[in-house]
Amino acid sequence: MPEPIIEIRDLCVDYVTDSGPVRAIDRLNLVVESGEVLGIAGESGSGKTTLAKALLRILPPPAVITGGEVIFKGRDILAMDDEELRRMRWREISMVFQSAMDALNPVISVGEQITDTLLAHDECSAEEARERAGKLLDLVGIPRDRLGSYAHQLSGGMRQRVGIAIALAMRPSVVILDEPTTALDVIVEREILERIRELQREFGFAVIFITHDLARMLQVSDRVAVFYAARLVEVGPAGELRGAPRHPYTEGLLQAFPSVKPGGREPKSIPGQPASLVNPPSGCRFHPRCERAIEICPKEEPGPTEIGPGHVAACHLAK
Ligand SMILES: Nc1ncnc2c1ncn2[C@@H]1O[C@H](COP(=O)(O)OP(=O)(O)OP(=O)(O)O)[C@@H](O)[C@H]1O
Ligand SMILES: [Mg+2]
Numbered sequence: 001m002p003e004p005i006i007e008i009r010d011l012c013v014d015y016v017t018d019s020g021p022v023r024a025i026d027r028l029n030l031v032v033e034s035g036e037v038l039g040i041a042g043e044s045g046s047g048k049t050t051l052a053k054a055l056l057r058i059l060p061p062p063a064v065i066t067g068g069e070v071i072f073k074g075r076d077i078l079a080m081d082d083e084e085l086r087r088m089r090w091r092e093i094s095m096v097f098q099s100a101m102d103a104l105n106p107v108i109s110v111g112e113q114i115t116d117t118l119l120a121h122d123e124c125s126a127e128e129a130r131e132r133a134g135k136l137l138d139l140v141g142i143p144r145d146r147l148g149s150y151a152h153q154l155s156g157g158m159r160q161r162v163g164i165a166i167a168l169a170m171r172p173s174v175v176i177l178d179e180p181t182t183a184l185d186v187i188v189e190r191e192i193l194e195r196i197r198e199l200q201r202e203f204g205f206a207v208i209f210i211t212h213d214l215a216r217m218l219q220v221s222d223r224v225a226v227f228y229a230a231r232l233v234e235v236g237p238a239g240e241l242r243g244a245p246r247h248p249y250t251e252g253l254l255q256a257f258p259s260v261k262p263g264g265r266e267p268k269s270i271p272g273q274p275a276s277l278v279n280p281p282s283g284c285r286f287h288p289r290c291e292r293a294i295e296i297c298p299k300e301e302p303g304p305t306e307i308g309p310g311h312v313a314a315c316h317l318a319k
Contacts, residue, residue, distance in 0.1 A: 002033035004071075005173055005206050006055065006093075011068035013047070013054050016061075022277045024050040026230040028068070029304075032174065037200060037207040039221030039238065041214045041253060043274045046227040048210045049098060052176045055208075056093055057085055072174075091121055094167040095176040096160075098210075103163060104151040110137075110162045111147030117169045136165040141195055157188035164196065168203075175200075176208045193220050214250070215257040218242045223310070226250045229275035229285040232304075236311030246313040249286045284316065292317060 013025040024047045032038050040048050053059040055070055057077060070077040072092065080088060097103050105113055114133035118124060124132070134144040140161040142154075151159055160180060167175050177196065181189035197220055200207050211217050217224055218238045225235040226249065234247040245251045252270035272289040275281050281288050287297035294316060302316045 002036065004031045005034040005073070006032040007069075007071040008032075008055075009069045009071070011051075011054065011070065012066045013050050013059065014064050014066050016064055019278065021064075021066075023066075024063070024230050024277060025054065028232055030225055030232060030235065032206055032208060033223075034173070035200075035204045035206055036222045037197070037209055037220060039214075039217035039224040040208060040210045040227065041212065041217050041224060042227030043212060043253075045274055045277070047230045048212075048227060049178055051227075052095060052178050052208065052210060055176065056089055056095055058089070058095075090117065090167075090172065091170045092172055093174040093176065094170065094172040096163045096167045096178065096180050098178040098182075104159055106151050109148050109150055110154070111149075113162070114147075114166055114169055117166050121170050132169070133165075136169055137162075139168065139199060140165045141191070157184050157192065160184060160192060161195075164192070168199065168205075171203065172205060174206045174208065176210070178210045179212075180209075182211065182213075189216075196220075213257060214253040226253065229280055230277055231285060231314065233286065233315070234313040236308070236313075240308065240311050246307050246311070246318045247286075247315045248290045248292050248317075250313075252289075284314075 008028055008030045011025055011028040012023060014021040014023050040051065042048055050059065050063065054065055055077065065078060068078065072088065077088065104110065111133050114136055115126065115129040118129040118132055119126065134147060137144050137146060142158055142161050154162065181192050184192065196207065209217060209221055218241060221238045223236065224238050224241050226233050226247065228249045234241065234245065234250045241250060245254060255268045256270060258267045270289055275285045283298040283300050284302050287293045290297065296316050302314045304312045304314050305318045306312050307318055
């Protein structure tokens with residue numbers, strides 16, 4: 001049986017705005033298993049980045065974690081003090097940011113940025129740190145002689161690889177990748193995702209892989225969780241979600257991307273606009289856009305229904 005490495009229980013995150021709190025993560029229950037690739041999918045604004053930053057406790061105001069627990073190796077991250085957080089971040093859980101390509105410091109060489117990370121968290125000498133920085137560049141497929149390069153001397157794909165090298169530097173047990181490849185062309189994207197998958201198999205860390213591209217995610221993930229308007233609507237093995245999605249929103253997301261098979265069907269977009277978080281629809285939040293909504297859908301919020309082993313959907317039609 002896979003062991004959970006992170007257990008998220010009833011997590012709630014609000015953004016406190018002038019017009020009142022906006023709940024961006026609503027009563028989330030989700031497990032990340034050791035060594036798995038867990039994909040997180042959902043339209044723009046569904047709460048993916050908020051979740052990632054909540055796990056590391058790096059959410060800036062006006063975000064407030066208003067409830068729940070995030071259990072990592074038996075400890076609640078939400079109850080950790082500053083010293084425990086310092087030891088957990090990067091060493092145990094690291095993140096490649098959505099804008100990682102632009103997140104590098106322009107006036108410090110990439111080698112120094114990697115060694116700085118190592119020296120800040122580890123008890124190794126400057127010489128060891130430099131040697132390890134070279135190995136990290138090798139790992140992500142950048143020649144070592146680029147240690148002295150500055151961000152502007154590297155291509156977008158290379159900068160993104162450096163971001164991944166920095167995230168892997170401390171050998172964490174969980175790496176969060178927030179849209180790591182969206183700004184790259186498809187060939188570079190595929191290369192980087194394949195490299196991450198190889199490294200993940202070699203080192204055994206878990207990956208939380210965030211993207212709005214469900215089709216791409218299904219190719220690289222073991223399990224996938226789908227969010228709609230701050231709520232988890234479906235989670236299950238990637239193969240099952242691809243072949244037999246049980247939430248109409250998951251189905252809609254799948255159809256919204258061109259088929260990966262040559263000569264496949266035309267993409268079809270989900271009708272309507274993403275739900276407002278300020279005033280979310282009653283009952284099932286997806287019901288105004290759902291072609292299969294029935295009488296109960298606007299009235300009652302569907303609870304999670306287990307459809308098969310490890311496959312759960314929150315839909316009144318899922319039985
Ligand atoms: N600084 C902020 N102030 C107020 N509300 C915010 C703020 N940042 C995010 N939100 C709210 O939280 C919701 C979730 O935002 P988040 O960035 O987590 O979405 P996302 O799923 O990562 O989207 P994307 O795919 O565009 O990156 C947004 O819809 C927005 O309503
Ligand atoms: Mg985001």
